[in-house]
Amino acid sequence: MTQISTQREPxxxxxxxxxxxxxxxxxxxFERLERTLPYAEALIIASVPRGGLQVTQAAHGNEGLLxxxxxxxxxxxxxxxxxxxxxxxxxxxxACGKQGFENCRFxxxxxxSSGFAHVAAARIRNVILPGYDGALQVYRKAEQGPFTPADLxxxxxAAKEIEAGLARDREARTERNHEATPSWAQRPTARQFVFDHxxxxxxxxDRLNQLDDRLRHQILQHARQQLQLLDGQSxxxxxxxLPDSRSDLWTFRVSVYKNYPALSDGPVIFFCLQxxxxxxxxxxxxxxxxxxxLARLVPSMxxxxxxxxRVPTLDEIAKPSHLSPxxxxxxxxDLIGLTPKHFMLECQIQKAKQQLAGGDAALPEISKSCxxxxxxxxxSRFKQATGLTPTRWRRMVAQSR
Numbered sequence: 001m002t003q004i005s006t007q008r009e010p011x012x013x014x015x016x017x018x019x020x021x022x023x024x025x026x027x028x029x030f031e032r033l034e035r036t037l038p039y040a041e042a043l044i045i046a047s048v049p050r051g052g053l054q055v056t057q058a059a060h061g062n063e064g065l066l067x068x069x070x071x072x073x074x075x076x077x078x079x080x081x082x083x084x085x086x087x088x089x090x091x092x093x094x095a096c097g098k099q100g101f102e103n104c105r106f107x108x109x110x111x112x113s114s115g116f117a118h119v120a121a122a123r124i125r126n127v128i129l130p131g132y133d134g135a136l137q138v139y140r141k142a143e144q145g146p147f148t149p150a151d152l153x154x155x156x157x158a159a160k161e162i163e164a165g166l167a168r169d170r171e172a173r174t175e176r177n178h179e180a181t182p183s184w185a186q187r188p189t190a191r192q193f194v195f196d197h198x199x200x201x202x203x204x205x206d207r208l209n210q211l212d213d214r215l216r217h218q219i220l221q222h223a224r225q226q227l228q229l230l231d232g233q234s235x236x237x238x239x240x241x242l243p244d245s246r247s248d249l250w251t252f253r254v255s256v257y258k259n260y261p262a263l264s265d266g267p268v269i270f271f272c273l274q275x276x277x278x279x280x281x282x283x284x285x286x287x288x289x290x291x292x293x294l295a296r297l298v299p300s301m302x303x304x305x306x307x308x309x310r311v312p313t314l315d316e317i318a319k320p321s322h323l324s325p326x327x328x329x330x331x332x333x334d335l336i337g338l339t340p341k342h343f344m345l346e347c348q349i350q351k352a353k354q355q356l357a358g359g360d361a362a363l364p365e366i367s368k369s370c371x372x373x374x375x376x377x378x379x380s381r382f383k384q385a386t387g388l389t390p391t392r393w394r395r396m397v398a399q400s401r
Contacts, residue, residue, distance in 0.1 A: 024169035026162075026289065030059035033158040037151055039138040040116060041065060043290070044162070045080050046127035046134035047192060050237070050337030051255030051270030053080055056128060058290040065114035065139070066290060076106040078262040079121050080135045085203055089122035089152040089159070105261070117142035120152060122159035127166065128287050129275050131191025136162060170282060179278045184357055184397045185350075193271040195223045196264040214245045219252075223269050226256050230267055234258045239338060240271075241387070246396055249387035253337040274338060277347040281305050294335045296321045300328065301336075301343065308347040309371040314340065348372070349385045356394040363390055 030042050043065075044057035053074035055066055069077075082095040092101045092111070101107055111119050116139040127134035136159040140147070147155070174180055181187075188210035194202040199220060201208060208216050222240065230236065237255045244250060253272040260268035280301050288295040299320035304312070317340055318328035333339045338346075348370045355366045367378035382390050 023172075024165045026057050027059075029158065029162050029165065030057075032161075033136075033138075033155075034059070037138065037154045037158070038140070038144055040141045040144065041114075041139040043069075043137045043139075044124065044127060044134060045074075045077070045121075045137055046129075047084065047132045048337070049129065049132065049191070049272045049274055050253055050335070051192075051257075051272055053077055053134070054294075055290045056134070056288050061290070062114055062139075065110065065116075068110045068113055071109075073106060073110050074262070075257060075260045076104065076109070076262055078104070078106065079119060080137060081262045083121040083123045083135045084133045087123050089120065089156040091118070091120045091147050091152070095121075111139065114139070116140060118144070118146045120147040120155055122152070122156040124159050124163045124166070126163070126170070128283065129191075129279055131187070131189060131273065135159070173282045173284075177281060179281055181276075181278065182354070182357065184353070184400065185276065185278075187273060191273040191275075193219060194263065195220075195227075195269050195271075197227055197267045199223055199227075202263045202268065212245045215242055215250060218242045219271055222254070223271070226254065227267050227269055230256055230258055237337075239342065241385075243387045247387045248393075248396070249385065272337065274346075277305055277343065277350050280343070293331060296323070297328075297332055297335060300332070300340075304340065304344045305347055308344050308351070309369060311344075311371045317344075345381065345385060349382060352378070352382060352390065353386075353393070356390055357397045366390070 026044070033039070033042060040060075041062045042059040043055050045053050046056050048054045055069050058066060074080075079090060079092050079095040083090050092107060095101070096104055107119075111117070118140040119137060121135040121137040123133060123135055125133050136155065138147075138155060190204075190207040190210050192203060193208055196202055208219065211219070219242065222242075226236075235255065235257050237253065240252045240254045241249045242252065251274045253270075253274055255270040255272070257268045257270075259266065283298055283301065285295040285298045288298070300317050303320045304317055307316075314325045314329065318325045321328050323331065329340060332343075336343065352366050352370045355361045355369070363378065364375050367375045370378065372378035372381065379389055382388075382393070386393055388396065
């Protein structure tokens, strides 16, 4: 397992972006909210496939606030997590208790240090990626007063409007990019499974039940083992592949935190089901307006998605992000949660699955079109990625129809 890096580049605000596909505009939603619910700053925060939370949008780009949050403060953001779990709009005091909020690090190092006095949040489902919920979080200065129950209802309505707008925009991008998910690639609505040191589910008891018995058993077993192996490190992460009852492999990013006060006292372990390359293909740089580091990786993801069949070099892949190959590889692995090599292999395997499921294309033909050097290489990598040979996988899909 590798240690998670928390070092980030200085915040550099990107231009506020409007989607040119579905017509969704974050600035318009922020402006509409400010007319009905005065605030000093508003953020969109999303849970992410590497485990944890990340600011994706900022109405006014308060640099101090964004810097504070980027310094690992997602592990202290009980407000956002409780909003995600319960689904109800909350103030900081609602989430932590009055005394708890007064003394918590999040209030001191994020809210107060950024010049604010009050904070509230409302849940947004599927902020950037399916199965990864987040929140609309708003801040006020002392002179603006605390958030009232009526304010929270306005906040919840605004969050619902943003959620609906994002869903429409995602549908439009899917249609334009022909990225509709085939039946054989369906995944559960829950993509994150989080446990404390006693293996209690922290995001809801019904989540793990969406998986089959074999996956559930392996996740619980692995959680117990990894929590015992933390051994003094603050955070560690690994890529884990687990077979389901059909022997089809599911890929998770497993992140273990020695301390994660936002969710529990003591260690916490995240199992994040990794998005497909098709889901990543729908992302645009403007989706991460508040995180320039992540936004500049998006063109390289698109490049890999378009060019995987010819197996481009790391130098070529890094070029659209304007980073050296070394820094690109490090940032991509840190912020996306998998290496560029694994991302490109996912693109190859996804294309191969489409051809295997779609007809009787011969394996040598599929191997060549997906960028593998020869059929035996294709078979080996396909089995490594899925747990099944191409022939067996094709038969499994045919039998499930």
